[in-house]
Amino acid sequence: MIDWREYWTRFPREFADDDFRRQVGRTANGGVPTPAPELDAVVAEVVACLQLGPNDRLLDLCCGNGLLxxxxxxxxxxxxxxxFSEPMVAVARAHHARENVEYIEGSVLELGQLVDGVFDKVCMIESLAYFSPDDLAAILGGIAPTGPPHSRVLFSGVLDEEAKWSFFDTPERRASYEQQRKEGKEVMGRWWTRAEIQRIATEHGYEAEFFAQDERLNTSHYRFNAVMKPGPR
Ligand SMILES: C[S@@+](CC[C@H](N)C(=O)[O-])C[C@H]1O[C@@H](n2cnc3c(N)ncnc32)[C@H](O)[C@@H]1O
Structure with a gap:
């Protein structure tokens, strides 16, 4: 099993201080940074999925270097x-500081010790892969005290178990993945089904809806978005 804290502490240090997209792994075609219009599309998609508005206080889980x-x-x-990555948070504070943004270093599995106040919206972008189903339950339990049932909680860019083979789409890529799986070292992290996310959401008072990613994103053939809204009581 990969130690994700160690991984995400080491990985961003492989790149220059201002190489923001590589630091968070926003690359395609063997390491080429995601073009700006694609990043704009990610932001637009998150804003739309969350119905993010000018009065909202947003909790950005696994915010990385603050690029988004x-x-x-x-x-x-x-x-x-x-x-929880010290170098990511350092870059965020140095390069992506804004008057209305605060960056906190710590694990999202320990939110109770890290954040105060009430949030209207919550997101986790391209990061659910680093958590287990029990962790997802703990995260939803952890955000509960930070607001009334949040009107929207977004997990975007979730690795799609049902589309895995369209990502590992050659015999070589598939063999390399199978080898990683045998060794318990899947560098992409965990692939999720919609059903398991729905089950955990329901257990925490939410209903999950699933959306395909914007087709302009190079990840849209193997990632999906999950939006949770308060379920019936
Ligand atoms: C692929 S990056 C995504 C960063 C950012 N959300 C983005 O989309 O640009 C994954 C991030 O998840 C963070 N992460 C993974 N597990 C975490 C945990 N348990 N608590 C806090 N951060 C975590 C890593 O440190 C890393 O910055």
Whole structure:
């Protein structure tokens, strides 16, 4: 099993201080940074899925180096980003500081010890892969005290178990993945089914809806978005 804290502490240090997209793994075609219009599409998609508005206080779980958090801050009242990678948070504070953004270093599995106040919206972008089903339950349990049933909780860019083979789409890629799986070292992290997310959401008072990613994203053939809204009581 990969130690994700160790991984995400080491990985961003492989790149220059201002190589923001590589630091968070936003690359395609063997390491080429995601082009700006695609990043804009990610931001637009998150804003739409969350119905993010100017008065919202947003909790950005696994915010990385703040590349996206700073953009969300332009579209809402305030953002609190949480990430357990010391170098990511250092870059966020140095390069993506805004008056209405706070970056907190720590694990999203320990939110109770890290964040105060009430949040209107919650997101986790391209990061659910680093958590187990029990962790997802703990995260939903952990955000519960930070607001009334949040009107929207978004997990975007979730690795789609049902589309795995369209990502590992050659015999070589598939063999390399199978080898990683045998060794318990899947560098992409965990692939999820919609059904398991729905079950955990329901257990925490939410209903999950699932959406395909914007087709302009190079990840849209193997990732999906899950939006949770308060379920019937
Ligand atoms: C792929 S990056 C995504 C960063 C950002 N959300 C984005 O989309 O640009 C994954 C991030 O998840 C963070 N992470 C993974 N597990 C975490 C945990 N338990 N608590 C806090 N951060 C975590 C890593 O440190 C890393 O910054």
């Amino acid at each position: 958090s700073a953009q969300f801050a332009e579209r809402c009242g305030a953002v609190v980003g949480v990430d």
